[in-house]
Amino acid sequence: MTARRSDATRAAILDAARDRFAADGYERATIRAIARDARIDPSMVMRYFGSKEGLFAAAVALDLRLPDLAPVPREEVGRTLVGHFVDLWEENDELTAVLRVGATNEAGAKRMQGIFREQLLPVARQVCPDPEQVPARAALCAAQLLGLALTRYVLRLAPARALHREELVAWLGPTVQRYLTAPSP
Amino acid sequence: MTARRSDATRAAILDAARDRFAADGYERATIRAIARDARIDPSMVMRYFGSKEGLFAAAVALDLRLPDLAPVPREEVGRTLVGHFVDLWEENDELTAVLRVGATNEAGAKRMQGIFREQLLPVARQVCPDPEQVPARAALCAAQLLGLALTRYVLRLAPARALHREELVAWLGPTVQRYLTAPSP
DNA sequence: GGCGTTGGTCAACGCTTGTTGGCAACGGTA
DNA sequence: TACCGTTGCCAACAAGCGTTGACCAACGCC
Numbered sequence: 001m002t003a004r005r006s007d008a009t010r011a012a013i014l015d016a017a018r019d020r021f022a023a024d025g026y027e028r029a030t031i032r033a034i035a036r037d038a039r040i041d042p043s044m045v046m047r048y049f050g051s052k053e054g055l056f057a058a059a060v061a062l063d064l065r066l067p068d069l070a071p072v073p074r075e076e077v078g079r080t081l082v083g084h085f086v087d088l089w090e091e092n093d094e095l096t097a098v099l100r101v102g103a104t105n106e107a108g109a110k111r112m113q114g115i116f117r118e119q120l121l122p123v124a125r126q127v128c129p130d131p132e133q134v135p136a137r138a139a140l141c142a143a144q145l146l147g148l149a150l151t152r153y154v155l156r157l158a159p160a161r162a163l164h165r166e167e168l169v170a171w172l173g174p175t176v177q178r179y180l181t182a183p184s185p
Numbered sequence: 186m187t188a189r190r191s192d193a194t195r196a197a198i199l200d201a202a203r204d205r206f207a208a209d210g211y212e213r214a215t216i217r218a219i220a221r222d223a224r225i226d227p228s229m230v231m232r233y234f235g236s237k238e239g240l241f242a243a244a245v246a247l248d249l250r251l252p253d254l255a256p257v258p259r260e261e262v263g264r265t266l267v268g269h270f271v272d273l274w275e276e277n278d279e280l281t282a283v284l285r286v287g288a289t290n291e292a293g294a295k296r297m298q299g300i301f302r303e304q305l306l307p308v309a310r311q312v313c314p315d316p317e318q319v320p321a322r323a324a325l326c327a328a329q330l331l332g333l334a335l336t337r338y339v340l341r342l343a344p345a346r347a348l349h350r351e352e353l354v355a356w357l358g359p360t361v362q363r364y365l366t367a368p369s370p
Numbered sequence: 371g372g373c374g375t376t377g378g379t380c381a382a383c384g385c386t387t388g389t390t391g392g393c394a395a396c397g398g399t400a
Numbered sequence: 401t402a403c404c405g406t407t408g409c410c411a412a413c414a415a416g417c418g419t420t421g422a423c424c425a426a427c428g429c430c
Contacts, residue, residue, distance in 0.1 A: 005397090006407065025289040027212035031388065041409050046389060103288035103339050104210040112340045135344035139336060140356055143345060147332015151324060154288050155297045159320035160328060170370040171325055175360050185355040190427090191377060216418065226379055231419060 012038040017059040022097035026105040064119045069126045078177025096153045140179040197223040202244040207282035211290040249304045254311045263362025268354050281338045325364040
């Protein structure tokens with residue numbers, strides 16, 4: 001597949017879309033604003049992505065890039081996961097976009113459910129003792145990790161923003177560790 | 186102050202507004218839809234509440250009704266708080282409304298920050314050992330508790346919905362307990 | 371009985387939204 | 401050079417939004 005001239009435009013639109021969705025959520029991120037950011041006509045967005053929903057689907061194809069936990073010492077999985085998430089969240093705002101849209105939009109919530117099912121569940125299966133408890137334990141982890149993202153990047157609570165990476169790992173690591181590996185309470 | 190005839194209408198509007206804000210978030214919850222639910226003309230909403238922002242402010246005047254933790258045994262504060270939150274969330278959708286709007290709307294986020302500052306912080310101050318650490322520890326609790334609400338009521342992850350009250354208290358109680366009272370890691 | 375206050379409807383306003391179709395310039399190919 | 405698919409802009413559309421003001425019906429007081 002040779003590179004087309006329009007690829008740059010496509011990429012610019014996707015970039016602008018990610019920023020707007022992350023900053024404004026689904027409804028307030030208008031096609032016109034995205035087009036303006038990408039220095040392009042709104043009708044181009046339609047031609048390339050069909051509709052606003054199509055644009056959103058193309059813009060946030062989220063890959064959590066979760067690490068393989070097999071080689072990680074068993075008592076380190078919690079800290080490893082928390083560290084990975086903090087890094088991921090700090091370095092791009094795609095996650096904030098999915099989270100924000102997931103909170104407003106039914107399609108966004110569905111997408112978040114898919115990410116949970118296809119990316120977090122398998123990892124939890126690697127380390128959970130009882131296979132039957134995997135969904136519940138993974139859900140508890142999701143609650144803690146997404147809750148951090150929510151308070152830190154969406155609601156922007158000052159004390160949540162002030163915590164450093166190492167502090168977060170130290171506080172949340174044991175929690176995730178317990179949710180994944182501790183015997184049921 | 187005697188009861189006016191319009192109080193019933195006012196209440197109907199507020200009820201409908203809470204439902205819509207909780208279900209749809211700020212932007213998609215239109216004044217017209219709220220008025221339709223309340224079987225009233227959209228212009229009445231404006232007359233009584235001035236604007237859409239005014240309506241939102243009046244609809245969700247959120248009081249968490251957090252319990253006084255002084256008489257609670259020190260090792261039970263985590264479980265007590267988690268139980269209280271689960272109850273609160275189950276019995277009305279005002280919280281879902283604030284959370285959802287907080288995720289879309291700048292004013293909503295501000296309101297959430299206010300709730301954190303004026304309602305959660307004082308309670309944390311009651312049980313935290315070091316006053317200087319109170320904001321950080323309260324933020325960690327907020328992350329865990331709001332994360333639960335997010336996955337359970339907004340994103341509607343199936344495994345998060347499946348957990349019962351006692352399970353949630355048993356899993357999250359120790360986490361909140363640790364965030365509030367354990368020595369810094 | 372007249373009259374101001376209150377509770378409510380109706381129609382319209384100006385604006386923004388997602389979306390569409392036509393039309394002009396470009397670029398490689400024959 | 402002539403051609404045709406690609407890339408882009410422009411103007412418009414129907415619909416929906418928050419908001420406004422004119423108007424009507426019922427009530428309570430003199």
